Amino acid sequence: MDSDSIVLDGGRVAVAASQVILQNTSLANEVFTAAETSANATGAIAFSATDMAITFGQMADTNADGDATNDLAVVGAAELAISVTNSLVVSGEGVLTTDGDLNIESAALVTALIETTGEEADDLSTVTVADAAFVAENGTITTRFNGSTAETGSGYGGAITLQAASVNHGGRIISLGNDSSDVHRNGGG
């Protein structure tokens, strides 16, 4: 799914697939808007997949007016649940915000690099290191390890931040290289 905001109107949503990809890329004629927040988050959305990736930082600010944002928002969800058999792979630079609780069950939360190459044959590749944050300002972020073996190949590195009113980290975060993994409770640092 490619959008800056996933919005619920109070219902319960279940999305299941072999692979789920959440990202925020630019489309032609896209007009950027700031992510909304909901004061009445009563919905719930659950993603269930064998593999899942969240990719930030693909927006192109074509008019160079500073309105492009790489962030993703889930609006109106009292609960955002992510259940992945293998790793939840995060890449790019951006923030995933949700109004309520965020529950992640996976083999591991893993960062990945984004490598882009220009169209010319002699163009150099550009590598973007992951700098991602999961933010649940009014809720709890819970991570759980599902017992599956996480692949730990090359190409990792970056930073993952978990920020919420409370954080229960029981999962695994794999972010090798020059990286950091931060867990923040709001107000507590």
Next chain:
Amino acid sequence: MDESATLHATNEIAIDTRILDLDGDIVVDHSALTLASDAIVIVENAAEQDAMDGLVIDGTLWNKIWTIGTISLASRSDITFMGDVALQAAGTW
């Protein structure tokens, strides 16, 4: 697309539209479908579609496309789920 129509591509079909009335079939040999719009609304029941702003994907449409290997939904603004929705894709979504 009318009931008798078939849209057949070898690699990928990309549709960027505000309204998609799909009564016919979509066949993609290498199984990739992109649906793009200014906004996308996903709803289980077609009867709830009235006055929705954006490309509406309901259960009837989803049943025609869910087996496609890669389904990409791309919105220039929100992807909105109306009411209770349960969707399963065979491949990548």
